[in-house]
Amino acid sequence: QQQVKQSPQSLIVQKGGISIINCAYENTAFDYFPWYQQFPGKGPALLIAIRPDVSEKKEGRFTISFNKSAKQFSLHIMDSQPGDSATYFCAASPSPIQGAQKLVFGQGTRLTINP
Amino acid sequence: NAGVMQNPRHLVRRRGQEARLRCSPMKGHSHVYWYRQLPEEGLKFMVYLQKENIIDESGMPKERFSAEFPKEGPSILRIQQVVRGDSAAYFCASSPPGGAAGNEQFFGPGTRLTVL
Numbered sequence: 001q002q003q004v005k006q007s008p009q010s011l012i013v014q015k016g017g018i019s020i021i022n023c024a025y026e027n028t029a030f031d032y033f034p035w036y037q038q039f040p041g042k043g044p045a046l047l048i049a050i051r052p053d054v055s056e057k058k059e060g061r062f063t064i065s066f067n068k069s070a071k072q073f074s075l076h077i078m079d080s081q082p083g084d085s086a087t088y089f090c091a092a093s094p095s096p097i098q099g100a101q102k103l104v105f106g107q108g109t110r111l112t113i114n115p
Numbered sequence: 116n117a118g119v120m121q122n123p124r125h126l127v128r129r130r131g132q133e134a135r136l137r138c139s140p141m142k143g144h145s146h147v148y149w150y151r152q153l154p155e156e157g158l159k160f161m162v163y164l165q166k167e168n169i170i171d172e173s174g175m176p177k178e179r180f181s182a183e184f185p186k187e188g189p190s191i192l193r194i195q196q197v198v199r200g201d202s203a204a205y206f207c208a209s210s211p212p213g214g215a216a217g218n219e220q221f222f223g224p225g226t227r228l229t230v231l
Contacts (some may be wrong), residue, residue, distance in 0.1 A: 010213070034219070043206055045222070046222075098199055101163065102171060108157050
């Protein structure tokens, strides 16, 4: 019940295309859903995050879509660029009101943008 | 405003030795988390600390691993009698105190531990 399942494991997209990464969860106590970007040898960097009270959040070329009833959320990268090539992780955590705020991470998606 | 700092960045130990990993949170952050990342895998939660308190250690192995966040100084993750299976990247994250913003965790560059 603590798992977050992420797909696909790897993704190749042409420059200018749309990259889509999907995640699903089971624990209804989760109420914070961030996406992290990680380059080789670096720490994860917070990209964008959403809470269940909205169905979509957009920041620049990055959009999170959230489906509360299906317990799924996805990251869309519009106009994908070679510099977006990295590993992307979705994550989830329960409300801080409930105490522990640990993040549960998906398995990661290695994204390659071909020039 | 400096980010989360971790040192050392790379650490090599022989089996049976001790490893000490240090983490200084972002300025103003009082919550520290440790995660472990095995090659080609996602990050796994280990422990969540506030100053002088362990809040959640549900992800810590029962033996050989310990963590602290003293009143003064960095948080320390200590691994005693290391084994080859401890080889991984260890990341520290910090978040500000309380409220809805408390979920946002900012990660350091990690310490890559290699056990020979």
